[in-house]
Amino acid sequence: MYPVKTPKKLIEVALPLDAINAEAALRKRKAPGGYPTTLHKWWAQRPVAAARAVIFAQMVNDPGYQQGGGFKFGVNKEKAAIERERLFKIIEDLVRWENTNNEEVLGRAREEIWRSWRETCALNKDHPQAAELFNPEKLPFFHDPFAGSGAIPLEAQRLGMESYASDLNPVAVTINKAMIEIPSKFAGRAPVGPEIAADKGSGRKATRDAFEDWSGAKGLAEDVRRYGAWMREEAEKRIGHLYPKIEVTAEMVAERPDLKPYLGEKLTVIAWLWARTVHSPNPAFSHAEVPLASTFILSSKSGKEVYVEPVVEGNSYRFSVKLGSPPESARNGTKAAGRSSNFFACFQIRRSVAII
Numbered sequence: 001m002y003p004v005k006t007p008k009k010l011i012e013v014a015l016p017l018d019a020i021n022a023e024a025a026l027r028k029r030k031a032p033g034g035y036p037t038t039l040h041k042w043w044a045q046r047p048v049a050a051a052r053a054v055i056f057a058q059m060v061n062d063p064g065y066q067q068g069g070g071f072k073f074g075v076n077k078e079k080a081a082i083e084r085e086r087l088f089k090i091i092e093d094l095v096r097w098e099n100t101n102n103e104e105v106l107g108r109a110r111e112e113i114w115r116s117w118r119e120t121c122a123l124n125k126d127h128p129q130a131a132e133l134f135n136p137e138k139l140p141f142f143h144d145p146f147a148g149s150g151a152i153p154l155e156a157q158r159l160g161m162e163s164y165a166s167d168l169n170p171v172a173v174t175i176n177k178a179m180i181e182i183p184s185k186f187a188g189r190a191p192v193g194p195e196i197a198a199d200k201g202s203g204r205k206a207t208r209d210a211f212e213d214w215s216g217a218k219g220l221a222e223d224v225r226r227y228g229a230w231m232r233e234e235a236e237k238r239i240g241h242l243y244p245k246i247e248v249t250a251e252m253v254a255e256r257p258d259l260k261p262y263l264g265e266k267l268t269v270i271a272w273l274w275a276r277t278v279h280s281p282n283p284a285f286s287h288a289e290v291p292l293a294s295t296f297i298l299s300s301k302s303g304k305e306v307y308v309e310p311v312v313e314g315n316s317y318r319f320s321v322k323l324g325s326p327p328e329s330a331r332n333g334t335k336a337a338g339r340s341s342n343f344f345a346c347f348q349i350r351r352s353v354a355i356i
Contacts (some may be wrong), residue, residue, distance in 0.1 A: 003070040003121040011057035016088040023095045025047040049095035052155040061116040110160040150176040183217040190214045193226035293333035
């Protein structure tokens, strides 16, 4: 077998571990909101900072002098140390979360990867399979057979390599398909869906000037927004009458001073809470149905406590939304908790509570 001449990679010699570890630890404590890898918990999820740094260091040749295996490569000790510091600076910039889509930083990293690959191709130009294995115009493919959340193949793709990912977990396959396969197919293409008109009621803006260009996956992302807007409009046409807006009245403002700025306006309900019902255990109200609610607390966050209070009116009742520290009765909801609940009022099956 003809020998392959491969210089040592940067990862085999030295890395700026302090910078990599600091960024990886920061993101472990505070995961970036909305990042695809946060959609599912994995047994051994890799921090994107570490994944990006490791892939870069695996692809870049160490500048130190090397001899043996039929080739010579690199520079003397002093020059190599200076060159490593330059490469370390690229890694330190590369691992920072705010540089995830920084094309200037990513461009420098890609350039170094290409330079190292072409050096390796030059060393192996006499290899019998040089045209197939050492094409200086095409980087090697990257394949992660146990991709999980896809952090590693995604970062390889970000660094300019053609990535392939596989996994036995169908959740992982779905995420990787949406994150790695589909965006790369439609990269750089303009959206094809109809433009969205501005809508003052929903705050939705027209899409005509959404981006100055459609580089990367911007066109695909815009098509997803447009399709989502179409689905919303269709849903409003078909079932919107089942979810009416709520007009803020003077009576509501009297109970909820925070609604005063919205007096007279019709607001969109942002949540509908549903409850299963059972017949009241009170014989006097056996014809009435009581909701099964483990708690009436809507928000327990300090300083933002919100709960609902049932208001009994004859054989029926309604809910009133209250702000502030909830009473113990709100915490228990309609649970028996070892004794019969005191809440025996009429409740129509699956009646919803609108939260403004």
